[in-house]
Amino acid sequence: MNLTPHAPRSRSGLVGALALATLLASLGTSVANVALPTLAHELGAPFGRVQWVVLAYLLAMTVTAVAVGRLGDALGRQRVLLGGLGLFTAATLACALAPSLAALVAARSLQGVGAAVMIALPLALVRDVVPEARTGAAMGLLGTTSAVGTALGPAGGGLLIAASGWQAGFVAMLPLAGVAIVLTWRGLGDEPAPARSGARFDVAGALVLTAALVAGALAMTPDAVPQVGAGPLLVGAAVLVALLVAIERRTAAPLVPWGLLRSRALSGGLLMNLLVATVMMSTLVVGPFYLAGGLGLDEAAIGLTLAVGPVVSALTGVVAGRGVDRAGAGAMTTVALLTMTAGAVLLVVLPPAWGLPGYVLALVVLTPGYQLFLAANNTAVMRTADARRRGTVSGVLSLSRNLGLIAGASAMGAVFAAATGSVEVQGATVASISAGMQTTFLVATVLLAVATVVSLAVRARAAVGQ
Structure with missing residues (x-):
C-alpha cells in the first residue's frame, strides 16, 4: 500500500469528514442517554431495560471495533468509512421510526456497527493525512468534535425531546450524516489502492x-x-x-492481535482508556437520573446541564492537542488523569452541598481533563503503530474504549441502582438518588487513581528504556 500522505488540496476535506464522523458517533451515544428518563416514563420500562438503548449501541461497537480496523487496512480506510456512514444513517432513520423498545434496541445495534467504523478509522486516517509533528493537534481536533457531539446530544437532544418527543433527537442527526457521506465520497479518488490481505476474520x-x-x-x-x-x-x-x-x-486470526499487547506503552494506554471511558459513561448514564430525581430538572434543563462540561472540553480541545505536541504525550496523560481525579472527587463532595452549581463546577473540572486525556493517550498509542497496521491498532484502541463504556453503562449503572436501594430508580427518593450518585463517583475516583498509577508506571518504564 502506498502510505504517502494525501496531497494538501484534499487534506482539509478529509479531515473535515473524519471530524464529522467522530461527532456523529458521539451524538449517537449522548442523544440516547438524555432520553433515558423519558423512555422509562413513556414506555413504562424499568431502569435496567431502558439501559439497553445505550448498551445495544455499545455492545455492537465493541464486537466490531477490531474487525472494522482490519477491514480498513485490507479494503481501504475511506471506503470502509463510507460504508459505515451509510449503515449509521439507515439505522438512525430506523431508530426514529421504531414502534417499540425492542425495535429501538435492534436499530441501535445496527447503528452501533456503523459507529464502530466512524470511531476507529478516523484515528488511523489521521496518521495518513497529517504530518507526524502535528498528530497531537489533529487528535485534539477529533477530541473536540467528539466533545461537541457529546455536548450537542444532551443540550440539543434535551430541547428536542421536550418539544417533539424522543424520536426528534435521531431525526436531527440525519442531515449531518448526509454531509459526512458526501465529504467522504469526494475524497475516495485520493485514497491509494489497499493491499490485499489473506487474513480471515x-x-x-x-x-x-x-x-x-x-x-x-x-x-x-x-x-x-x-x-x-x-x-x-x-x-x-x-x-x-x-x-x-x-x-x-x-x-x-484472533479478534485481538495479542502480539501487539507485548508493548508496555500500548497495553498501558489501552487499560487507561478502558478505565477513563468507564468513568465518563457514568456521568452520561447516572447524571440524567440524578439531575431529574435528585434536583428535579426537566429534560431541557438536564440536557443543558450535561452539555456544560463537553462545551468547555470542545473549547480547549485543540489547545490540549498542541500541548501534547509540545510537552509530550506521556506527561500530559498523567496531568489529564490527575485533573479528572480531582473532578470525580468534586462530584462526590460538591453537589450535596451546593446542588446544581456544585454539579456544574465538578463537570467543568472533570471533562476538560478527559479532553486532554483523549488527545494525549490517543497520540501515544497511535505512535506505537506500524504504518500498515494503523487500522488494527485504532480498532484495538476503540475496543478498550467501548469495553469501558459498557462497564460504565452496566456495572456503574448497577452501582448507582444498588446504592439508591431501588430497582425503579425513577421512583426512588431524593436522598437515595443523591447517595447513589455519591457512591458511583466515589468508585469512579478509585478507578481514575488506578489509571494514574498505570500512567506513572508506563512513564517510568519508558524513562529506563524498558
Whole structure:
C-alpha cells in the first residue's frame, strides 16, 4: 500500500469528514442517554431495560471495533468509512421510526456497527493525512468534535425531546450524516489502492464474545430479565469467556492481535482508556437520573446541564492537542488523569452541598481533563503503530474504549441502582438518588487513581528504556 500522505488540496476535506464522523458517533451515544428518563416514563420500562438503548449501541461497537480496523487496512480506510456512514444513517432513520423498545434496541445495534467504523478509522486516517509533528493537534481536533457531539446530544437532544418527543433527537442527526457521506465520497479518488490481505476474520470468536458481553451486561442489569437472575448470567458469561480464550488460542486470526499487547506503552494506554471511558459513561448514564430525581430538572434543563462540561472540553480541545505536541504525550496523560481525579472527587463532595452549581463546577473540572486525556493517550498509542497496521491498532484502541463504556453503562449503572436501594430508580427518593450518585463517583475516583498509577508506571518504564 502506498502510505504517502494525501496531497494538501484534499487534506482539509478529509479531515473535515473524519471530524464529522467522530461527532456523529458521539451524538449517537449522548442523544440516547438524555432520553433515558423519558423512555422509562413513556414506555413504562424499568431502569435496567431502558439501559439497553445505550448498551445495544455499545455492545455492537465493541464486537466490531477490531474487525472494522482490519477491514480498513485490507479494503481501504475511506471506503470502509463510507460504508459505515451509510449503515449509521439507515439505522438512525430506523431508530426514529421504531414502534417499540425492542425495535429501538435492534436499530441501535445496527447503528452501533456503523459507529464502530466512524470511531476507529478516523484515528488511523489521521496518521495518513497529517504530518507526524502535528498528530497531537489533529487528535485534539477529533477530541473536540467528539466533545461537541457529546455536548450537542444532551443540550440539543434535551430541547428536542421536550418539544417533539424522543424520536426528534435521531431525526436531527440525519442531515449531518448526509454531509459526512458526501465529504467522504469526494475524497475516495485520493485514497491509494489497499493491499490485499489473506487474513480471515474470527467469526466464532466474535459470536462467543458477543454472547459473553450480552450475558455480562444482563447480569449487571438483572431487572431486565428477572426470571433468570444475575447468578446464572454471571456463570454463563464466565463459561463463555473461557470458551473465547480457548478459541482465540487456536485461531490463526484472533479478534485481538495479542502480539501487539507485548508493548508496555500500548497495553498501558489501552487499560487507561478502558478505565477513563468507564468513568465518563457514568456521568452520561447516572447524571440524567440524578439531575431529574435528585434536583428535579426537566429534560431541557438536564440536557443543558450535561452539555456544560463537553462545551468547555470542545473549547480547549485543540489547545490540549498542541500541548501534547509540545510537552509530550506521556506527561500530559498523567496531568489529564490527575485533573479528572480531582473532578470525580468534586462530584462526590460538591453537589450535596451546593446542588446544581456544585454539579456544574465538578463537570467543568472533570471533562476538560478527559479532553486532554483523549488527545494525549490517543497520540501515544497511535505512535506505537506500524504504518500498515494503523487500522488494527485504532480498532484495538476503540475496543478498550467501548469495553469501558459498557462497564460504565452496566456495572456503574448497577452501582448507582444498588446504592439508591431501588430497582425503579425513577421512583426512588431524593436522598437515595443523591447517595447513589455519591457512591458511583466515589468508585469512579478509585478507578481514575488506578489509571494514574498505570500512567506513572508506563512513564517510568519508558524513562529506563524498558
